[in-house]
Amino acid sequence: DSGVTQTPKHLITATGQRVTLRCSPRSGDLSVYWYQQSLDQGLQFLIHYYNGEERAKGNILERFSAQQFPDLHSELNLSSLELGDSALYFCASSVGADNTEAFFGQGTRLTVV
């Protein structure tokens, strides 16, 4: 158990819908990172928050947004969902702003039908 909690574990939704994925970082970690992993692909970095502020953006679509709350948990919002958005979405957390020692959650498997 990495200490990073992601909910829900599985999510099935229809095209055009909006979903929210939640991540609770390890106790004491200030950074949260979101990644997308499509079938048989590596991880694509989406976005990084540090202590409530956005620090870096990767290949995140405009239909996607994220935020980190004062209690440091983070949410990833995916809207106007398309079939191609089906993927595993991982959250990772680290103590500092450098994610070299980041710990990953178990992921949320999103299926868009």
Add this chain to the structure above:
Amino acid sequence: GQQLNQSPQSMFIQEGEDVSMNCTSSSIFNTWLWYKQDPGEGPVLLIALYKAGELTSNGRLTAQFGITRKDSFLNISASIPSDVGIYFCAGRPTSGTYKYIFGTGTRLKVLA
């Protein structure tokens, strides 16, 4: 998105054999990471490398940061069935970004 070239894509080996895999990039990186991902789980960091030429071990695993800073290698000695999984490399460019670029993974299957 940008990805590293990781090879081989998959490999079957006999238990007890040594395994080698590598990652190459057209860009210079200042950090290389190696992760293992088991089915249904998130990636787990195995080894982190910070300097060109650095050789670091973690049990039966040894990784090296290539001299050119454009590649990295992971070796697993005397493989065992629980080594099964997907191994990912990740690199961080020298541009000061905290974004890591991940390889496409090497899927390892160990035959008992």
